[in-house]
Amino acid sequence: MAYQQNGPPGQTTEPNLGKLGRHHHRIKTHAGWKVVQDNNRFTWTTPHGRVYLTDHRGTHRARPKTPRLQVVWADLQWDNAA
DSSP: OOOOOOOOOOOGGGOOOOOOOOOHHHHHHSOOOOEEEETTTTEOOTTTTTTEETTEEEEEEEOOEEEOOOOOOGGGOOOOOH
């Protein structure tokens, strides 16, 4: 389908045009991975939510922006009357 100015989101345009090999194109298109391109850097997200950054330095696992669940033991109450 040809590019449409007010067409559906996700169309290929100059800002999101990136050279992908066959393998990477297939995992993006058919395997549930998501990819965002910004300033010659690709952010890949797996179907399980892991994030990888690819740039001129290589591919790196990204650290999560939100902290993981933390259990505060002082807030737990134990019932020892069993």
